[in-house]
Amino acid sequence: MEIVIINSSPRKNGNTAQLCDAFIKGAMQTLPKPKVTTVFLNDLKFKGCQSCFACKLKDSKRYGKCSLNDELSPILSAVNKADCLVLASPIYLMDVNSSAKAFLERLCFSLGSYEVGYRSLAPKEVIVVTIYTMNTTIEYSPVGAMDNVDAFLGHIFSTPRRLCAYNTYQFQDYSKYVVDVFDETEKLKYRDKEFPKDLLRAYDLGRDIATRL
Numbered sequence: 001m002e003i004v005i006i007n008s009s010p011r012k013n014g015n016t017a018q019l020c021d022a023f024i025k026g027a028m029q030t031l032p033k034p035k036v037t038t039v040f041l042n043d044l045k046f047k048g049c050q051s052c053f054a055c056k057l058k059d060s061k062r063y064g065k066c067s068l069n070d071e072l073s074p075i076l077s078a079v080n081k082a083d084c085l086v087l088a089s090p091i092y093l094m095d096v097n098s099s100a101k102a103f104l105e106r107l108c109f110s111l112g113s114y115e116v117g118y119r120s121l122a123p124k125e126v127i128v129v130t131i132y133t134m135n136t137t138i139e140y141s142p143v144g145a146m147d148n149v150d151a152f153l154g155h156i157f158s159t160p161r162r163l164c165a166y167n168t169y170q171f172q173d174y175s176k177y178v179v180d181v182f183d184e185t186e187k188l189k190y191r192d193k194e195f196p197k198d199l200l201r202a203y204d205l206g207r208d209i210a211t212r213l
């Protein structure tokens with residue numbers, strides 16, 4: 001049973017990474033030895049879709065596959081074979097960040113056919129989890145952007161289980177930065193009270209998903 005975790009945050013110990021780790025711990029509670037591959041997109045040299053349309057060619061072995069050959073290529077193959085895909089992204093400019101977007105272009109465009117009914121070309125049904133972390137509170141969260149990502153992944157594989165962490169702690173030490181718009185004390189209070197609950201929800205989600213693998 002393989003879980004592929006795609007973390008698009010450049011921060012390997014950031015909020016998004018901590019939630020991914022909690023998810024893995026939860027999954028390991030149910031499945032003692034799941035095969036977990038964690039990919040930090042920021043470590044890879046890759047491009048977004050180049051619009052070559054090789055994945056849409058008639059009578060071609062490349063149909064339904066991304067023909068670009070770079071460091072994302074083996075990851076796309078691994079996702080197609082996985083039992084569970086976790087896409088974890090921080091919200092940048094009210095959307096998933098650019099590496100998550102480039103990953104999604106490559107994954108979803110090649111597997112989303114232009115056949116009648118837009119049939120998914122995914123070789124198997126993959127359980128999908130999306131994790132989004134953001135500075136904003138729930139009221140201003142980019143629901144539309146997250147809905148779009150979840151809809152594409154849902155169309156290609158299966159409707160994602162979504163976990164969001166709001167009002168995340170952004171700086172290690174707020175006093176070093178110009179941050180007039182956030183109250184450090186309030187941020188700290190929220191982090192200490194709410195982030196452990198987010199981690200617990202990620203853990204529970206990992207445990208729950210693992211029971212389905």
Ligand SMILES: Cc1cc2nc3c(=O)[nH]c(=O)nc-3n(C[C@H](O)[C@H](O)[C@H](O)COP(=O)(O)O)c2cc1C
Nearest residue numbers: 009014015016090091092093094133134135136168
């Ligand atoms: C370039 C950039 C843009 C951001 N834009 C937003 C935004 O539009 N909305 C938001 O709520 N948070 C925004 N954030 C904050 C991050 O989403 C938030 O701190 C997130 O939890 C960071 O995840 P990480 O700790 O895993 O890196 C932005 C951060 C950066 C660096």
